[in-house]
Amino acid sequence: MVIYAEYLFLENGVAGLMILLLTRRICGFPSSWPRLVLGSVLCGLYAFILFWEGLTWWLATLFKLIFSAAVVLLVFPSLRGKGILRALLVFYLVSFAMGGIVIASLYFFNSTGITARGAFYIGQITYIRVFLGMALAWGCIYAFSCFIRARLRKDRTEAKLRVTLGSRTVTMEGFVDTGNFLRDPISGRPVCVTTEKVIEKLEPEEAQFCIVPYRGVGKEGGLLAGIRPDSAALITPDSKPRPVNIILAVSKGELPVGHDGKQYDVLLHEALTEGGILQGE
Template sequence: MEYEWYADVFLLTNLLMDMSAMFAAALLLNDRLRLGRCLAVCVAGVTGSTVLLILLKKYLVYSIILHMVIHPLMTFGVFGAKDRGRFLRTLLTIYLILFVMGGVQNSIGVLLGSSTLEILLSGMAAALLFCIYQIRRRVIQQICRVELWAGTEHVTVDAYCDTGNLLRDPLTGRPVCILQQEVLAQFAADRTIQKEISCHTIGTEKEKLKIVMLDKMKIYQKGTVTEIKEPEIGLHTGEIMQNPKVQMLLHAGYIR
């Protein structure tokens, strides 16, 4: 059985698939990537794999080199290798994504037999994943580091700079930041609940929020450090956001 193979179609389709896989892996693993570096690495990787496919007569040898050499190098080029475990997790995630996308691509080819449609769908997938990644990246850029101090003890958390958090203590008028209640347990000394105030979020009814007062809070954002004396902290049970790294919602009044 013979079939026609077009190098340009193969290169473009695989380039879009590889970029889609990189964006999807960055989304799934909450990792960052640079668009320019990602594009350059994917172009180099796909070009190299295309040349190998043309030169090598045995497809098995090509597959071994592709999966054991080219894909690991591409993963390293895009995401780096901070530690071996994280690198392997990223590589396996990319393999899984490519496996699923390859199955979808083959199904489209068998059912519709249109290489143009394959390229179009791959491009749409890459564009969609890129948009989602950019949205996630903007959220990540709104995260700052906060140190919470109780006496000589301190706990460092990732806080989301939430311009929608306008909650204030009705008695003192001071801003109230929202913190995961589990974080407070990291302090050796118990902090007494000072008061309860009413609050509500989108999709929920009014509820009582327990307030504690810490000794100080240091906010690190945009190269500056802001120290707040005796900040009022509202305690929230469960996750603050879908991003598991975020443990605190900063008040809008503290955002620079």
């Protein structure tokens, strides 16, 4: 079987990009597009080493582990300690899942292929087959991650919001409002709604103010005064504080009371709980 270098590079480069994107989505770790593209290029180049006959099995395995760790550190430079291990584990799990889906699709379409050094190469390759195979694997894993995140989101109904403005810091009891879709029209930041009583505990005279338009169900719209805090962090019982970039809108009235009679200080935007499946664990 003749293996064309450009097809080999394209297959593994596209596959590497999708694996890195899914790893970022599942873990919730930040990464820029230039780093993702660079990581996918390295994955494409790595494919040529798989067919190097001089590598022993243990040396090939060691090289795979080192290469995977290097790509993860390159694409997610902010990770430390356990974060690196999580990202590496998810990177491998997504790789295995995508490989299984591709092999299953080959069996379904009666396609041929060869294996070498732990790699599976598809014969009679075309761009259409590359696109369909990658799209199928991407769709399956993406849909599964969406399902898991949706189930987790249902359990995240309460969280604390720690806000710093000037020299003062206030920790608020927050409720995740799934009907809150407010965003700052200029910056696109999610908007959390609090009361004047809470704002008075900060230093509003030092804040940057903005206007947030809103529209309620069955009600006329209006404008809310908002402030941009110096910093904010979301705190949940099972995770470490996570920095969030938000706008605090001020409501003149009291916030709704919870089912158990609990009074909340802030209504959190639903986007704040949409971190990765493993984020903050």
